Amino acid sequence: MQKTAQAKQSPGTAAETPPSILSVNNIEVIYDHVILVLKGVSLEVPRGGIVALLGANGAGKSTTLKAISNLLGAERGVVTKGSIEYENTPVHASSPDELVKSGCIQVMEGRHCFEHLTVDENLLTGAHTRGNARASIKRDLELVYSYFPRLKDRRNSLAGYISGGEQQMTAIGRALMSRPKMILLDEPSMGLAPQLVEEIFEIVKQLNTDQGVSVLLAEQNTNMALRYAQYGYVLENGRVVMDGDAKTLRENEDIKEFYLGISGGDKKSFREFKHYKRRKRWLA
């Protein structure tokens, strides 16, 4: 019965949507036994799609991604309700390494490169779960450098000493080395110049088309994210308050006002928009 309720929420109609690679059903997440952060989040990522997860600071984007990749445990967080299915199998009990092995990997917010390892070594750690398949790992290393040519020049530098943009590229490249089917990409635009953000998004788009990698993209940079994603969810306070095609979201007045800063009116908190929530409740 959960299933039918879910089907309504999934992007597009059942007939034209390819089966989801990832489906998150009504999950609740609690940190430190008491802090309830996600209060029933559901979302779907179609195979080969790019889906944006939008929301302001503290909305729960990173928490959602970590719940999927099972990195929550390391932060004393637990999923207390709901279910997560990756490739139609529940992954609630899978360890992060099992998930990486089955093709689902997270690129964490803030890049998290291994600072005392070289760029080369950073990339190679991404292939850790692939064991000692030397030849194919080497081929993939070159493939990553072909996507990020500017990393190749820095391949022997310690990752702690390269620029923020290069670190973001290293983090994405490192994830690619695991041969993922699904990347959970957390705020790749953070702290980067607009031009660099564009460069990185272009590469993600390219990976998506070339390699068929599905992407769940958490972003505060709504404008940019909705240019590359096909579908988007808006999180607020641990709940999905809106979802729709990227195009629809881009044209949505509330989104324009609060995330794109296009509307002329003075900025208020998204939360103050009671009418918005009322409408949402009515739609649900």
Next chain:
Amino acid sequence: MLFVLETVISGALAGIMYSLVALGFVLIFKASGVFNFSQGVMALFAALTLVGLLSGTIPFTNTDNPALALPVWAAIPLTIFVMFIVAVLIEKFILRHLVNQEHIILFMAMVGLTYVFEGVGDMMWGSDVKVLDLGLPQGAWDWLFDTHDLYVEKIEMVAAATAAVLVTVLAVFFQKTRIGRALRAVADDHQAALSVGISLRNIWIIVWSAAGIVALAAGVMWGAKSGVQFSLSLIALKALPVLILGGFTSIPGAIVGGLIIGIGEKLVEVFSGELIAAAFAGLIEIDPGVFSATENWFAYVLALFFLMFRPQGLFGEKIIERV
């Protein structure tokens, strides 16, 4: 002059023991941020296990059955295997449950582990002083004595060589292998390591096993010289100042720190009394014998100076700060 050289050599050889124990600390601290208080007792436990296997002791009965005594070539690998099992148990019963807890909680767990180790070691192998006979060469190295008039014990040379081999193997393992790279990744950022699919549990088992092997080496060397007994576990206390000198996360630091402390304390012990007595000659009468126990606390004074002036130690990992 020759006497100074002899003092330096014997200090360096003692220092290598400290280095080996400190190395065990560093391995575990790097990979898990856990301060393994029990490293010294681990050395004792490993040495006890080896002696037990060599003499055919039946665990928990305190009786020997010579028919079960193993030869050295079998007893050493089996002891290493026991240390591996110990690592698995520690991961399973302690680390796994205390991950992400406050440092003080982990520290208390390690203090507890120390006593458990000590107690279990006693129960399994008995608490009497044991002689460890690996057939290592005894006595002075004649050639050095005949040609250079230097007195150096053979067993100490063996200890030095073993330590050198161990350290080289570890360094190559860390720098050149896939697992070694994963270990360094975990040391840098364990969350990121998790995110790329490195299993922290496996890494912990590996470092605790490596620390167990290093502890075995230290325990054997020390035990072969002075017998296997409780006092062996106290070398861990000398490893603390070594860590402060060398830096908690640095393998070369552990080695160099051990050597500095080993050599330093021997020199201070042997010569400080006379030097100070000579300096004050004519002013006050000082008995050089008063300074004969400086060996016991010199290391801590040195460590204190380091804490004040260079808290990250000689080789403490550079903290990369970007601007």
